[in-house]
Amino acid sequence: MKPMKRYVIFFILFNSFVLHGMAQWDTCRTAELHKAYNRLKSDTTQKAQEEFFWAFPRNWNEYLIMDYEVGNRNEENIYDYVEAFGGLTAINDTTYCAKLISVVRGAYYDADGPNYLRSLLHGVMGDSSHESGYYTPHGKENMPFIMLWLLSRELKGDIMRFWQFYWSKLYFEEDGGAGNDYSFNDDFYRLRGIVEKEYPDMVEPMTIAYRYFHHGVMFLSSYNDWWLERHVLY
Incomplete structure (x- = not known):
C-alpha cells in the first residue's frame, strides 16, 4: 500500500472515531442538561440551580448542538432552557x-x-x-x-x-x-x-x-x- 493511500485511510478512520466520540459526548451532555432542567422545574434550591448552570452549554458551538438536540425533543423547546438559565438567582x-x-x-x-x-x-x-x-x-x-x-x-x-x-x-x-x-x-x-x-x-x-x-x-x-x-x- 502506498504511503499516501495509507495516510488517507488512517485519516478517515481517525476522524470517524473522533466524530463518533463527539456524538456520544454531545448525547451525554444533552441528557445531563435535560435531567437538570426537569429537576429545576420543581426544585429551585441552590444545588439544583448549580446543576443546571454547569450542564448548560459552555460555548457557542455547544449551544448550537444543544439547540439542535433539544429541538429534536417534541416536548421541549430551547426557549424553555434559555428562560431557565435566565432565571438562575443562586x-x-x-x-x-x-x-x-x-x-x-x-x-x-x-x-x-x-x-x-x-x-x-x-x-x-x-x-x-x-x-x-x-x-x-x-x-x-x-x-x-x-x-x-x-x-x-x-x-x-x-x-x-x-x-x-x-x-x-x-x-x-x-x-x-x-x-x-x-x-x-x-x-x-x-x-x-x-x-x-x-x-x-x-x-x-x-x-x-x-x-x-x-x-x-x-x-x-x-x-x-x-x-x-x-x-x-x-
Whole structure:
C-alpha cells in the first residue's frame, strides 16, 4: 500500500472515531442538561440551580448542538432552557456573567435559539426595551457592570464580536423593515455612558458594531436565499 493511500485511510478512520466520540459526548451532555432542567422545574434550591448552570452549554458551538438536540425533543423547546438559565438567582454573579460571555463569544444572529440567547443577553445587560424578553432579577442590578468589566478583559476581536451579536437587528427593507439610519437608541446611550467613563477603549468597537449591525443583518439561515435572489436570480 502506498504511503499516501495509507495516510488517507488512517485519516478517515481517525476522524470517524473522533466524530463518533463527539456524538456520544454531545448525547451525554444533552441528557445531563435535560435531567437538570426537569429537576429545576420543581426544585429551585441552590444545588439544583448549580446543576443546571454547569450542564448548560459552555460555548457557542455547544449551544448550537444543544439547540439542535433539544429541538429534536417534541416536548421541549430551547426557549424553555434559555428562560431557565435566565432565571438562575443562586449562582455567583461573576461566575454567571463569565459563562454567558463565554457562550456568546463568536455568536451570530439567527432565528430561535440564537435569538432567544440574544434576548437573554439584553436582559442581563439591563436593557428594559422590547429587545429583551427577560429582565435583570431583583438584587442583580449589578450584572451589567460585571458584564462590562469582564468584557473589557477580552481580546479586542472578541470584544467587537460581542457587540456585533448584541446590536444585531434585522434588516428586511423588502418586507417593510428599516435600514440603518444610524440613530442611536436608549440602550446604546445608557451603555455608552458607562463605557466612556470606565472603559474608554471599548467605545470605538461598541459604536462601530452598532452602526453596522443594528438594522444591518439578516438571520444567517436566510442570508443565502437573499443573496441568490439579489445577485443571481435577477
